[in-house]
Amino acid sequence: MASEVLLSIQNVISRLKTSHFVRDVAMVGGGIAAGQAIAMIFMPFLTRLYSPEDFGIAATFAAIISIITPIATMGYANAIVMPDSDEDAAAIIRLSVLLSLFVAAISFIVVYFGNVYLARWTGMESTPYMLYLIPLTLLAGAFLSVADQSAIRVGLFKAKARAYVESKLVTDTSKLIGGMWAPSGMLLILLTIAGQLTNFMMQMLRVPRIGVLNVRNWFGTVGIRNAAISQRDFAIYRMPQSMLNAASVGLPTILLASLFSASSAGQYSLAVLVLGAPAMLLGQAVGEVFYPKITRAITAKSPEAYQFLLKVTVILLVVGIVPFGTVFVFGDYLFSLVFGAEWALAGSYSQWLSIWLLTSLVSGASTAALPALRLQRFLLIREVFAVIFRAAALYIGFYVFESDMVAIALFSFVGVLLSLSIVYVAFRRLVHIHEVQQ
Structure with a gap:
């Protein structure tokens, strides 16, 4: 009986080793684990440099951004993996990029005219100027989302994982150095945005710029009407x-x-x-x-x-x-x-x-x-x-x-x-x- 159980376990392990699904999960999970390990290593130092108030200011801004970020691409970036053809997927990317540019411009106008009221509603009366970072953050998030979904579509999990790890290392190192000189909530926000841009650039440097990953295919209006409808x-x-x-x-x-x-x-x-x-x-x-x-x-x-x-x-x-x-x-x-x-x-x-x-x-x-x-x-x-x-x-x-x-x-x-x-x-x-x- 024991030998049968052992044989069954060995068979399961053997299947797991040869499973493409398990391998891909391990690839993505390994990158995320490394990134999170970096964050956890740095965090005990950051919490001794930045005050709970600094973290609170950055967290409040992040909460606002997370609420309005889906508007940037109207949710279409998540549909990049759906079409059978790369041509249709590229049309969804173009639609997502155009929407993000439009939404960023609208958000700047809203912040400009409603800065005082927005700061009051979100508890950011002491730092209302930070709201002007919203348009930039929306654009960074939209382009990173497009790059992520494109990489997922073609199965480039390794490049995606490495870019994430490198961006986390650069971002947290910058937060540590900045915290030694002038810790503030504003600095945490700026470096988080810089981390998103770093992630995007590192990822694009590692992927073959063909098909949906060819940035030149991300701009234009070809096929966007059909993409929006489908x-x-x-x-x-x-x-x-x-x-x-x-x-x-x-x-x-x-x-x-x-x-x-x-x-x-x-x-x-x-x-x-x-x-x-x-x-x-x-x-x-x-x-x-x-x-x-x-x-x-x-x-x-x-x-x-x-x-x-x-x-x-x-x-x-x-x-x-x-x-x-x-x-x-x-x-x-x-x-x-x-x-x-x-x-x-x-x-x-x-x-x-x-x-x-x-x-x-x-x-x-x-x-x-x-x-x-x-x-x-x-x-x-x-x-x-x-x-x-x-x-x-x-x-x-x-x-x-x-x-x-x-x-x-x-x-x-x-x-x-x-x-x-x-x-x-x-x-x-x-x-x-x-x-x-x-």
């Missing part, structure tokens, strides 16, 4: 869904900054940043490789799609329990030890956030499958309710209990329910498809 689901559903998701996730940072202090927002941002490392490592690595594969499996109506999704979901759950479980039990102690005594509050936040981020990680595979399952409408509706429920949770914590800790706990509980809803709907749709085929 992939309109991404603009109708994915863009508002992404914005609502970012809004609901960024609400605590913005509300902590405006209702409590930038320091509280900084504590929360560190907790999310640290916990986001394992979630990003596995979620993004699996998602980028899993997305095109599950899309092809569902489009081909393969009966193996259900088992494929189930296997990846279980793997994410098993692997995620260890890091998130550790933080749930020892979060406050670990944060004080690693990042300094003044960051103990971030550790307390992390204990509640770990529950939500574990379920968010587990739902990553199901989220990647939803576009192919034609469930982007569900995602949009879900995000509408997500914003309502998360805002209600924060309102109860801030105004009823007058406690930031209660607000974060309720916010996390809502996040757990929302993540599980995605898993339930994705599997239910696959079961339905399988029953119809039979």
Whole structure:
């Protein structure tokens, strides 16, 4: 019996070694792991150079950017992997680039005329001039998104991973050096933008500039009308869904900054940043490789799609329990030890956030499958309710209990329910498809 079990394990390991999917996940995951390792190595030094207020200012700006970034390409950048032909994919890229240029110009006008009001609404009254960085950040994010999706389309995971690692090293080294001379929230924002541009340039230097990766094909108007129509689901559903998701996730940072202090927002941002490392490592690595594969499996109506999704979901759950479980039990102690005594509050936040981020990680595979399952409408509706429920949770914590800790706990509980809803709907749709085929 023992020999049979051992043989079975050896067979599984052998299949994993020869699996293209596992190899691609390892490639992307290795790059992200290296990048996150760099961030974690630098973070204990950065938290002793920059104050929680500095981190709070940068985090508030990042929350604002994450909410409006999907507008930059109207969600079309995510559709680059969908067409069968490179010509159609290039048309989507041209559409995305044109939209980003237009949106950046509009955002500058909005900031110029509404600077005072925007600063008041976002808790950035002390640093309203930073809002003028929004157009530049939108452009940098849009071009990086186009480059990322193009590389994913043609399977250049190694070049993408190396560019990410190099940009993280350059960015965090710059933050460390800058923190020794003149630490500030403004510096953190500027260097983050520079990191995006570095990532883009490093990536483009390593890929063959042909097809969708030929930058000359990114500009013009050829085919953009057909691209806008054929992939309109991404603009109708994915863009508002992404914005609502970012809004609901960024609400605590913005509300902590405006209702409590930038320091509280900084504590929360560190907790999310640290916990986001394992979630990003596995979620993004699996998602980028899993997305095109599950899309092809569902489009081909393969009966193996259900088992494929189930296997990846279980793997994410098993692997995620260890890091998130550790933080749930020892979060406050670990944060004080690693990042300094003044960051103990971030550790307390992390204990509640770990529950939500574990379920968010587990739902990553199901989220990647939803576009192919034609469930982007569900995602949009879900995000509408997500914003309502998360805002209600924060309102109860801030105004009823007058406690930031209660607000974060309720916010996390809502996040757990929302993540599980995605898993339930994705599997239910696959079961339905399988029953119809039979």
